[in-house]
Amino acid sequence: MNKSRRSFLKVAGFSVFALSSGIVAQAAVPGTANAKLAPGSYAKGDAALRARRWAMVIDTRKFAGPRDYEPLMEACRQEHNVPSIPDARNIKWFWLDSYEHTFPDDMNAHLDTKTREAAYPLLCNHCSNPPCVRVCPTQATYKMEDGIVAMDYHRCIGCRFCMAGCPYGARSFNFKDPRGFLPNPVPNPSFPTRMIGVVEKCTFCAERLAMGKMPACVEASEGRILFGDLEDADSKVRRALAANFSIRRKPSLGTQPGVYYLI
Amino acid sequence: MYNAKAVITGIIVFTVLCTAPFWVGLAGKDYKSTGIVLPKDEKKCIESVEFMRKDHMRLLNEWRDEALRGENRVYTAEDGKKWSISLQNTCLKCHSNYKEFCDKCHTANSVYPYCWTCHILPGESK
Numbered sequence: 001m002n003k004s005r006r007s008f009l010k011v012a013g014f015s016v017f018a019l020s021s022g023i024v025a026q027a028a029v030p031g032t033a034n035a036k037l038a039p040g041s042y043a044k045g046d047a048a049l050r051a052r053r054w055a056m057v058i059d060t061r062k063f064a065g066p067r068d069y070e071p072l073m074e075a076c077r078q079e080h081n082v083p084s085i086p087d088a089r090n091i092k093w094f095w096l097d098s099y100e101h102t103f104p105d106d107m108n109a110h111l112d113t114k115t116r117e118a119a120y121p122l123l124c125n126h127c128s129n130p131p132c133v134r135v136c137p138t139q140a141t142y143k144m145e146d147g148i149v150a151m152d153y154h155r156c157i158g159c160r161f162c163m164a165g166c167p168y169g170a171r172s173f174n175f176k177d178p179r180g181f182l183p184n185p186v187p188n189p190s191f192p193t194r195m196i197g198v199v200e201k202c203t204f205c206a207e208r209l210a211m212g213k214m215p216a217c218v219e220a221s222e223g224r225i226l227f228g229d230l231e232d233a234d235s236k237v238r239r240a241l242a243a244n245f246s247i248r249r250k251p252s253l254g255t256q257p258g259v260y261y262l263i
Numbered sequence: 264m265y266n267a268k269a270v271i272t273g274i275i276v277f278t279v280l281c282t283a284p285f286w287v288g289l290a291g292k293d294y295k296s297t298g299i300v301l302p303k304d305e306k307k308c309i310e311s312v313e314f315m316r317k318d319h320m321r322l323l324n325e326w327r328d329e330a331l332r333g334e335n336r337v338y339t340a341e342d343g344k345k346w347s348i349s350l351q352n353t354c355l356k357c358h359s360n361y362k363e364f365c366d367k368c369h370t371a372n373s374v375y376p377y378c379w380t381c382h383i384l385p386g387e388s389k
Contacts, residue, residue: 039314040310040341042338042339045336154327189351189383191351192351206334
């Protein structure tokens with residue numbers, strides 16, 4: 001069989017056209033793989049609290065000592081079935097630490113005794129530029145429209161990049177099955193627990209906000225922690241920030257934390 | 264053909280062996296239900312039975328993404344009824360008998376989802 005150059009080019013041309021038209025036809029209907037499956041529709045609840053950027057202001061002046069934070073920490077643990085593990089493998093959503101660990105950027109050698117010796121409440125800062133979200137290889141952690149940095153435990157593979165990325169130590173890894181450290185039945189049967197091998201952290205109580213309730217620690221603080229929309233100039237948090245001196249943790253890193261401390 | 268007898272017999276035996284599952288299936292029993300026990304109080308699930316049977320797992324994935332990432336936690340079904348998006352608090356309210364409902368089909372189909380390492384089954388949390 002002896003093909004002329006002419007007939008070869010003809011066949012080659014047709015083949016290229018046929019193949020590429022198939023690609024074009026597929027590209028013409030984008031996102032078909034992600035098309036909605038359910039025949040119904042999705043919406044936010046009527047009672048849901050909304051904000052453009054949720055933020056928290058903690059008035060540390062109104063807490064006399066570590067004991068005062070105990071009901072808040074307990075409320076958080078009860079609400080989210082957070083276990084208490086008495087070693088380095090503890091799960092931290094809302095916890096306490098010293099001044100120098102909380103605000104290591106503050107270089108003042110001589111502080112007033114009260115500020116230096118007080119305990120400070122720590123939680124996920126829900127940063128505007130969250131490093132944990134940038135390093136997560138599976139997008140298991142992500143920032144939502146309202147500024148909350150949330151987690152989808154279904155997708156977490158437990159690589160702990162986010163723990164390395166978070167400059168605030170706000171993430172905890174489940175080295176063990178957390179249910180072994182929880183009472184049976186769990187404190188809040190309407191909220192899931194986590195499983196061994198996933199990372200977890202504070203969620204700003206996104207599931208409570210969706211029901212129109214304030215976060216558990218805010219509710220338990222009896223007005224000493226304020227929670228509201230940072231973009232709304234008339235919100236509680238903005239008024240508190242306008243009237244008081246406030247600091248944030250490690251501001252030099254540029255993560256723009258959403259948790260403010262009144263000192 | 265050399266060794267025609269052996270070759271043809273071999274081919275026949277091979278074909279019968281390869282298609283044996285089909286013959287056994289045809290000759291065997293009829294389709295047997297898994298013995299699934301439907302919830303007593305509720306007659307209708309959020310969508311049609313056919314949809315739920317075929318796509319409940321994909322619907323759960325879509326619910327998860329909508330609720331967790333889009334913060335859309337209310338699902339309006341085709342018939343207009345509104346449902347709060349929650350496996351634990353909505354689905355399991357009616358489908359409270361995990362062993363007689365979920366497990367029956369999952370086990371029959373060799374599907375072993377690990378929902379309950381985190382989500383809490385009614386009546387037992389461990």
